[in-house]
Amino acid sequence: MKADVLIVGGGIMGCATAIELARKNKSVIIFEKDVPGRHASGHNSGGVRCQGRDVREIPLAIEARTMWDHHPNTVNSDCGFYVSPRLRLAESDADMEVLAKREATLKSLGYDHEVLVDRAEVLRLSPHVADHVVGGLACYTDGLANPLLTSKAYAATARAEGVTILSHTRVVEAAATAGGFRVRTSCGKVYEGETLVNGTGAWAGRFSAMLGDPLPVYAAAPTMMVTDRVPGMMSGTSLGLTSRLLGLMAASNGTIIVGGGYRSPLDLEKEKIWIDPMQMTKAAQIMTEILPGLGQAQMIRCWTAFEGCIKDKVPVVGASTKVPGLFHVCGFSAHGFQLAPMMGRVVSQLVLGQQPELPLDAFRPDRFSETKAQA
Amino acid sequence: MKNRYDAIIIGAGPAGLACSTELADKGLEVAVLDEQAAPGGQIYRNISKTSARQRAILGPDYTAGLELIRAFTEATVDYLPQTRVWQAEAAGEVFFSHDNRSGRFQAPFLALNTGAMERPVPFPGWTLPGVMTCGGMSNLYKDSTLVPREPVVLAGSGPLLWLVAEHLLALEAPIAAILDTTPLKQMLTAMPELPAALRRAGYLFKGVKMIAAVQLAARKAKVPMYRQVSGLRAEGDGRVERVKASCRGRELSFEASTLLVHEGIIPNTALLRQVGCRHSWNPVQRYWHPQVDASGKTSLGSVYVAGDGTFVHGAKAAELKGRLTGLTIARELRRLTEPDYRRQAAEVQAELQEELLPRPYIDALYAPRKDLFTISDETTVCRCEGVTAGRIRELVEQGYTDHNEIKSIIRCGMGPCQGRMCGSAVMELVAEGSGRSPEETRQMRLRPPIKPVSLQELANATLGEPDES
Numbered sequence: 104m105k106a107d108v109l110i111v112g113g114g115i116m117g118c119a120t121a122i123e124l125a126r127k128n129k130s131v132i133i134f135e136k137d138v139p140g141r142h143a144s145g146h147n148s149g150g151v152r153c154q155g156r157d158v159r160e161i162p163l164a165i166e167a168r169t170m171w172d173h174h175p176n177t178v179n180s181d182c183g184f185y186v187s188p189r190l191r192l193a194e195s196d197a198d199m200e201v202l203a204k205r206e207a208t209l210k211s212l213g214y215d216h217e218v219l220v221d222r223a224e225v226l227r228l229s230p231h232v233a234d235h236v237v238g239g240l241a242c243y244t245d246g247l248a249n250p251l252l253t254s255k256a257y258a259a260t261a262r263a264e265g266v267t268i269l270s271h272t273r274v275v276e277a278a279a280t281a282g283g284f285r286v287r288t289s290c291g292k293v294y295e296g297e298t299l300v301n302g303t304g305a306w307a308g309r310f311s312a313m314l315g316d317p318l319p320v321y322a323a324a325p326t327m328m329v330t331d332r333v334p335g336m337m338s339g340t341s342l343g344l345t346s347r348l349l350g351l352m353a354a355s356n357g358t359i360i361v362g363g364g365y366r367s368p369l370d371l372e373k374e375k376i377w378i379d380p381m382q383m384t385k386a387a388q389i390m391t392e393i394l395p396g397l398g399q400a401q402m403i404r405c406w407t408a409f410e411g412c413i414k415d416k417v418p419v420v421g422a423s424t425k426v427p428g429l430f431h432v433c434g435f436s437a438h439g440f441q442l443a444p445m446m447g448r449v450v451s452q453l454v455l456g457q458q459p460e461l462p463l464d465a466f467r468p469d470r471f472s473e474t475k476a477q478a
Numbered sequence: 479m480k481n482r483y484d485a486i487i488i489g490a491g492p493a494g495l496a497c498s499t500e501l502a503d504k505g506l507e508v509a510v511l512d513e514q515a516a517p518g519g520q521i522y523r524n525i526s527k528t529s530a531r532q533r534a535i536l537g538p539d540y541t542a543g544l545e546l547i548r549a550f551t552e553a554t555v556d557y558l559p560q561t562r563v564w565q566a567e568a569a570g571e572v573f574f575s576h577d578n579r580s581g582r583f584q585a586p587f588l589a590l591n592t593g594a595m596e597r598p599v600p601f602p603g604w605t606l607p608g609v610m611t612c613g614g615m616s617n618l619y620k621d622s623t624l625v626p627r628e629p630v631v632l633a634g635s636g637p638l639l640w641l642v643a644e645h646l647l648a649l650e651a652p653i654a655a656i657l658d659t660t661p662l663k664q665m666l667t668a669m670p671e672l673p674a675a676l677r678r679a680g681y682l683f684k685g686v687k688m689i690a691a692v693q694l695a696a697r698k699a700k701v702p703m704y705r706q707v708s709g710l711r712a713e714g715d716g717r718v719e720r721v722k723a724s725c726r727g728r729e730l731s732f733e734a735s736t737l738l739v740h741e742g743i744i745p746n747t748a749l750l751r752q753v754g755c756r757h758s759w760n761p762v763q764r765y766w767h768p769q770v771d772a773s774g775k776t777s778l779g780s781v782y783v784a785g786d787g788t789f790v791h792g793a794k795a796a797e798l799k800g801r802l803t804g805l806t807i808a809r810e811l812r813r814l815t816e817p818d819y820r821r822q823a824a825e826v827q828a829e830l831q832e833e834l835l836p837r838p839y840i841d842a843l844y845a846p847r848k849d850l851f852t853i854s855d856e857t858t859v860c861r862c863e864g865v866t867a868g869r870i871r872e873l874v875e876q877g878y879t880d881h882n883e884i885k886s887i888i889r890c891g892m893g894p895c896q897g898r899m900c901g902s903a904v905m906e907l908v909a910e911g912s913g914r915s916p917e918e919t920r921q922m923r924l925r926p927p928i929k930p931v932s933l934q935e936l937a938n939a940t941l942g943e944p945d946e947s
Contacts (some may be wrong), residue, residue: 330933
């Protein structure tokens with residue numbers, strides 16, 4: 104079977120790219136070893152945030168943010184999105200300096216989405232934070248969404264646009280040929296396409312190696328937690344910290360989703376993650392310090408997902424310099440969810456041979472050879 | 479505090495008690511973690527503290543536990559009552575909350591004797607205050623001699639329904655009606671299993687005699703009894719005021735403030751699924767149970783399950799299964815020679831086989847009836863998140879057959895109970911809508927903590943690397 108574009112990975116990146124390509128009349132096949140949204144795309148913490156991003160990602164994140172408002176038109180679902188201002192708290196004067204510096208850096212680059220706020224504004228946004236909090240950096244337009252709903256909506260839209268999604272179909276062989284690429288699946292079938300998109304998430308390191316363009320993407324298992332309902336505790340504002348690990352998201356139903364960098368051990372081959380209870384106790388200690396009223400709240404569940412990470416924490420988005428016709432969109436290092444709609448746009452532009460509407464130089468797949476030379 | 483043991487036993491019901499006593503007997507260091515304040519499990523709940531009157535009411539099946547408790551009390555074990563285990567790992571780790579803090583124990587062998595629970599079955603009005611299970615009622619009496627003084631209706635199928643009716647009659651609780659939902663057809667399908675059961679006729683007759691005696695007492699007390707009842711529902715403004723049902727075409731209605739329901743007993747597999755041992759689906763009992771060998775060894779090797787947690791066989795069998803697991807772990811730890819093990823295990827196994835003779839008959843008679851999960855669209859299925867059967871059916875119609883996905887989209891099973899209350903029903907709704915047997919659909923994943931644990935308990939954790947002292 105043949106298609107213009109073969110996409111490996113049915114996550115939100117692959118589906119977003121497929122939708123844009125299908126709308127430009129390209130035939131697309133997506134290979135998904137499980138079901139769309141089974142891993143990080145469907146099971147992340149749901150944060151839709153511009154705040155705290157690497158400056159290289161900000162232009163894409165800002166554009167992506169407006170796309171989240173338009174999801175009912177573009178993917179026929181609001182994806183469970185709602186605005187929950189994101190407030191990064193300063194726990195000391197030193198923290199406050201860090202935040203002031205960040206605001207200044209952003210201002211010098213022409214961005215005003217992160218605003219330094221004093222304790223009075225912190226208390227207006229989040230009345231129950233502890234006495235030691237001195238101020239914060241607020242991003243009023245950030246929000247939260249339902250990851251599974253989002254990835255399902257993207258997959259459904261892709262199908263509606265004529266994209267073939269092969270679920271439970273693992274790519275066991277992929278190679279460049281004279282006319283493009285040939286892919287063999289676990290079902291024993293062979294597919295051909297002119298271009299190939301690598302949207303394989305946590306498996307991107309392995310998959311890129313299979314194609315002869317190895318990327319330093321490694322798998323990590325962010326560990327997320329959720330409390331029972333604690334009405335009024337968050338007042339709709341999501342919280343982060345400046346010098347400690349913690350992200351508290353104000354879910355619309357009154358529960359608190361805890362994220363922010365806790366990790367559990369994993370085995371990618373066996374696809375097994377051991378949820379590390381130490382992460383829960385660490386988070387609980389910090390949570391009760393930041394929101395002293397939380398002591399009696401209950402932690403009701405942890406979950407994890409396989410994320411594809413890169414040491415420099417920005418993704419790989421661009422054409423392979425080693426394999427013509429291969430495009431990577433991976434390595435989002437556990438913060439790709441918000442960027443996904445925009446990734447669909449720029450990657451489809453790359454695939455179509457167009458100049459991407461925003462520069463992607465910082466995300467070049469060949470950037471690692473340079474850093475290696477430095478090291 | 480010591481935190482490294484030869485074996486960690488979860489649960490102090492008949493299986494856990496027998497298992498830990500057996501291990502302690504062989505000189506092994508054992509920790510026993512249990513949710514309740516006193517040993518005994520559900521069946522012998524609070525037995526060490528109940529009064530003579532309570533024991534008289536609860537009868538010889540209850541006081542049979544006294545000997546087990548005595549042996550356990552005399553054994554040298556570290557017993558932690560009021561302890562909630564919220565995560566176990568096959569590598570031999572157990573995480574729990576006890577005395578307002580979290581802790582971690584380690585051992586090369588785990589015995590997760592999690593026992594059984596009453597099968598949760600949604601019906602209209604089941605979320606109203608005043609609706610509870612027969613087992614729940616029994617616990618209230620065992621713990622604090624609580625007896626309903628307002629009219630109460632009992633409804634369901636299975637021996638526990640009649641046992642609780644017997645206790646309530648003896649306590650002169652005002653029973654408004656007893657509604658038996660066992661279909662007539664099942665009595666016939668159970669017949670082929672009867673001859674085997676009769677080989678242990680004493681046990682069977684005891685049950686038959688008990689039910690006959692309850693019915694006689696109920697008749698004397700002028701308690702209305704109905705058989706082949708269906709369409710059960712509870713109604714009321716903010717709590718149960720009326721119980722309605724139909725009986726062979728006739729509409730029934732009773733004024734009552736308490737409705738006690740019972741639709742059988744299923745293994746409590748939450749911890750077993752979290753730890754990751756393999757399960758099988760039993761199409762007659764319609765429940766998942768862990769795959770274990772005769773000694774209770776699961777697919778995880780170092781993790782064992784004894785008692786009703788493996789398959790519902792009752793208290794006496796649970797004790798024997800616990801004993802067998804204890805002997806096996808003792809042999810694995812080289813505290814029992816192979817010949818000694820074989821001899822002792824064979825004795826217990828023979829007794830267990832005898833004990834299990836009547837089970838196929840009882841299981842067939844009280845198997846969940848065919849229409850048990852015929853749930854109307856507007857009935858709430860997930861109590862934590864208020865999700866109706868209709869909403870779940872919509873998703874199944876859209877092609878979702880995985881509870882893990884259904885819960886992420888409509889939150890059904892996302893609440894504090896992690897699907898313990900709605901899991902069976904969602905599975906049946908998926909089966910009904912997709913035509914697929916639960917066996918073919920994925921079981922709901924359980925994530926730690928499998929029971930809610932307060933942030934304070936977590937923050938006060940002493941999980942540090944186990945000391946060797």
